[in-house]
Amino acid sequence: MPTTTLAGQGAQEGDTVGKRPAATPSLRRSTARGRQTRAAWVLAAPFLALFLAFMLLPVVWSTLMSLTDTQSADLRTPLNVSFTGFDNYVRLFEDPQFFTALRNTGVFVLVALPLTLAAGLAAAVALDSGIRRFRALFRVGFYLPVITSIVAVAVVWKTLLEPHAGLVNTVLAWFGIDGPAWLADTRFALPVMIVLAVWRNLGTVMIIMLAGLQSVPQSLMEAAELDGAGAWQRFWRVTFPLLRPALLLTAVTTGIGYLQFFDEPFVMTDGGPLDSTLSATLYAYKQFGNGNYGIASAAGYVVFVLIIALTVLQFRMLRDKD
Amino acid sequence: MTTTTINTAKVLRRRRIRQEWGRPWLYLPLTGLLLLMITPFLWMLSSAFKSEGDIRRVPPDLIPTSPTLANFRELFSSLDFTTMFANSVIVALAVTAGNLIFCSMLGYALAKLEFRGQRAVFGLVMATLMVPGLVTFVPLYVLVANMKLTGSLLGLILPFLATPFGVFLMRQFISTLPDELIDAARVDGCRELAIFWKIILPLTRPALATLGIITFLGSWNNFLWPLVVAQNESQYTLPVGLALASSGQDFTRFGVLLAGAVVVLLPVTIVFLLFQRHFVAGIATTGLK
Numbered sequence: 001m002p003t004t005t006l007a008g009q010g011a012q013e014g015d016t017v018g019k020r021p022a023a024t025p026s027l028r029r030s031t032a033r034g035r036q037t038r039a040a041w042v043l044a045a046p047f048l049a050l051f052l053a054f055m056l057l058p059v060v061w062s063t064l065m066s067l068t069d070t071q072s073a074d075l076r077t078p079l080n081v082s083f084t085g086f087d088n089y090v091r092l093f094e095d096p097q098f099f100t101a102l103r104n105t106g107v108f109v110l111v112a113l114p115l116t117l118a119a120g121l122a123a124a125v126a127l128d129s130g131i132r133r134f135r136a137l138f139r140v141g142f143y144l145p146v147i148t149s150i151v152a153v154a155v156v157w158k159t160l161l162e163p164h165a166g167l168v169n170t171v172l173a174w175f176g177i178d179g180p181a182w183l184a185d186t187r188f189a190l191p192v193m194i195v196l197a198v199w200r201n202l203g204t205v206m207i208i209m210l211a212g213l214q215s216v217p218q219s220l221m222e223a224a225e226l227d228g229a230g231a232w233q234r235f236w237r238v239t240f241p242l243l244r245p246a247l248l249l250t251a252v253t254t255g256i257g258y259l260q261f262f263d264e265p266f267v268m269t270d271g272g273p274l275d276s277t278l279s280a281t282l283y284a285y286k287q288f289g290n291g292n293y294g295i296a297s298a299a300g301y302v303v304f305v306l307i308i309a310l311t312v313l314q315f316r317m318l319r320d321k322d
Numbered sequence: 323m324t325t326t327t328i329n330t331a332k333v334l335r336r337r338r339i340r341q342e343w344g345r346p347w348l349y350l351p352l353t354g355l356l357l358l359m360i361t362p363f364l365w366m367l368s369s370a371f372k373s374e375g376d377i378r379r380v381p382p383d384l385i386p387t388s389p390t391l392a393n394f395r396e397l398f399s400s401l402d403f404t405t406m407f408a409n410s411v412i413v414a415l416a417v418t419a420g421n422l423i424f425c426s427m428l429g430y431a432l433a434k435l436e437f438r439g440q441r442a443v444f445g446l447v448m449a450t451l452m453v454p455g456l457v458t459f460v461p462l463y464v465l466v467a468n469m470k471l472t473g474s475l476l477g478l479i480l481p482f483l484a485t486p487f488g489v490f491l492m493r494q495f496i497s498t499l500p501d502e503l504i505d506a507a508r509v510d511g512c513r514e515l516a517i518f519w520k521i522i523l524p525l526t527r528p529a530l531a532t533l534g535i536i537t538f539l540g541s542w543n544n545f546l547w548p549l550v551v552a553q554n555e556s557q558y559t560l561p562v563g564l565a566l567a568s569s570g571q572d573f574t575r576f577g578v579l580l581a582g583a584v585v586v587l588l589p590v591t592i593v594f595l596l597f598q599r600h601f602v603a604g605i606a607t608t609g610l611k
Contacts, residue, residue: 032508033436039514040437043427048443050424050484054462055450061461123355130348140595141356144363147594149543151561152583155568156362159369159576165378167365199359225333260454266546267565281456285546293460300457307452 066297088298098299100275101283104190105303108279109258109310112194116254117247119198120205125235127206128213139210143203154267157196158183183269186276193264193277200264201257205250212246213239252314259307280306363587370394370581377576393581402555403585406563411589413478413548413559414541420483421537422530429492430518434504444493447486459546466551477551478559482541488533495529496522531600535593542590560586 066088068081092098123142127135145153160167161182169179182188216239224234262281265271271278271286284299364384369377371389397403431437432444462481471477499522507517523530545561552558558566564582 035514036435037437039518040431040435040440042515043431043435043518044443047424047428047484047489050420050480051447051450051486054465054481054484055458055486056446058458058461058465059450059453061465062457065461123352126348126352130345131352134349138352138356140598141360143594144360144591147539147543147590148363149545149561149564149583149586149590151545151565151568152366152586153362155564155579155583156366158568159580160362160365165576167361167382170382202359222333226329256452260456262456262546281454284456285459288460288463293464296460297457300454300459303454304452304457307454311452 062297062300065293066301068294070293070297071291084294088294089302092295092298092302097275097278098280098283101278101280102302104276104278105259105261105280107190108194108197108261109255112197113251113255113258115194116198116201116205117251120202120250121209121243121247123202123206124209124213125239128210139206142206145200146203148200150263150267153196153200158268161192184273186273189269189273189277193261193268196264196268197258197261201254205254208246208250209243212243216242248314248317252311255310255314256307259303259310366580366583366587369576370584372577374575374577377580393577394585396578397581397585401563401567401582403560403563403582405556406558406560407585409475409478409557410542410559410561413475414538416479417482417541418534418537420479421485421488422534424484425488425533426492426496426523426526426530427518428489430496430522432489433493433496434499434501434522435514447489451486451490455546463550472551473553473557475557478548478557481547482544485537488537491533491536492526492529495526499525528600531597535597535600538593539590 067083067085069084069087070081123138127138131138161169163169163179163181163184166179168182172179180188182192220238221234224238229237260281261279262285265277265279265282266285269277271282280299280303284296284303287293287296287299365382368382368384368386370393371391372383372386373388373390373392376383376386376388428443428447432440466472466477466481469477471480503521503525504517507521508514512520543561544559545565548557548559548562549565552562555563560582564579564586567582568579
């Protein structure tokens with residue numbers, strides 16, 4: 001057996017790769033390659049079977065669906081629909097409600113994304129280099145909203161924001177402020193969603209930034225300190241440039257999540273009042289609920305295109321400054 | 323030379339003073355932020371043990387004056403929270419087990435084996451990481467409905483058993499393991515699949531812990547899919563039950579709903595506190611949750 005001799009050599013010389021005998025290397029490599037290929041496909045098969053059925057098939061199917069007039073009545077006979085080209089997309093962009101949804105999503109991303117990143121970064125820096133005691137307490141406290149079920153979030157915040165008995169308006173009343181009906185007021189509903197999203201996602205940004213901060217070499221900071229750089233300068237001139245890759249990765253993942261802005265309005269306002277918190281994905285979901293599967297899929301793809309655009313934009317920013 | 327020594331001494335002394343507490347003034351804004359972050363939880367926890375009248379008292383008490391378990395009793399008697407709790411546990415454990423097994427298998431193949439089609443498989447799986455859940459939602463529903471799975475827990479489990487995120491995480495981790503380990507095993511005559519089970523899998527324990535916790539939390543909190551797919555109370559998971567209870571006319575009853583929120587939150591909080599380290603490590607390496 002060639003393997004036995006090889007094993008002996010490997011044990012003796014401590015290097016198995018470089019010292020293989022020159023005889024018939026190509027033959028041995030090709031059978032090794034064949035074994036690897038077989039093993040790889042055996043290992044990949046269960047995942048790929050599930051993946052093809054529950055991910056790839058739906059993706060392809062939804063592409064086709066967005067190009068047909070599929071309705072809920074076609075559920076049992078998914079092949080019995082007519083091809084309508086880009087009709088769904090045309091109808092989508094003729095619907096003023098979809099534009100409202102896109103605008104709300106845009107406002108939400110543009111306001112909530114920078115706020116979340118700034119708050120998460122500030123919390124991480126404060127915990128990393130600002131304080132020494134009770135770090136774990138702060139970290140867990142800031143992170144708790146991330147692991148909380150959105151349904152529990154909705155129940156708690158709805159009671160907090162209740163116009164008459166809610167804690168928020170009770171506290172405001174101590175200061176003589178007459179709090180509004182937060183979720184029933186078109187001026188306040190979307191800002192409340194933004195605050196809620198920042199509250200829920202700040203912890204994720206903080207954790208990633210904390211990991212990034214730990215990779216900033218201590219010697220660099222000490223050198224800057226000895227050179228007379230103040231804390232502010234040290235942050236902007238040393239820490240921040242080193243954090244940029246991590247920050248941009250967070251911006252991309254948080255941005256992808258925010259473009260799919262759905263949970264908060266779905267459980268808190270159902271898109272209301274007067275569509276003021278209707279998001280693009282909630283619009284798609286409502287079309288699904290109304291049985292317009294084709295339009296719902298088309299709206300989903302519009303969001304997908306926006307996600308790709310935002311991701312490309314953010315990665316280009318990352319590459320340019322490297 | 324001398325100035326540097328003096329400077330160093332000064333810096334070291336300042337650092338020693340800071341070593342104990344850091345910057346004292348920072349505790350003020352941080353405590354303020356912490357209060358903003360956890361007030362909803364304090365309110366939830368305290369109200370869950372109050373009677374309806376006490377919840378609405380102004381100003382509210384942090385510690386209930388006459389604590390009661392009535393809210394929890396009602397929750398479990400009227401809403402069948404026991405079944406929902408069991409469903410949540412079964413679904414979350416099954417989904418977690420599936421992801422641990424299938425994702426580590428493919429993750430290893432992609433990271434360490436050379437095979438034809440490797441790049442195509444990797445590209446395909448990664449490409450779907452960016453697809454919004456809502457894009458696949460509709461056809462997935464049609465598929466599961468046609469497979470007659472909407473009436474069973476399988477409909478809540480099967481679509482989530484193998485996720486691209488898990489493959490990404492496992493592949494990233496396994497790539498960092500030394501190739502020599504695998505080469506040596508091959509030379510010793512270890513078969514390919516045995517290398518995976520006996521050598522690689524034990525070494526991936528940290529990554530498996532991370533993936534397990536992230537998957538468990540995600541499944542436990544998953545809400546939209548079970549809401550649409552579960553057809554009757556025997557398949558509801560906790561978030562679905564709580565959502566339906568809160569959207570009914572009962573919403574005026576804060577106490578029962580907040581008690582429900584406590585029950586939903588408690589298991590994940592315990593899991594999080596126990597496995598914090600792995601969870602944080604996973605998020606920090608992948609940038610995803």
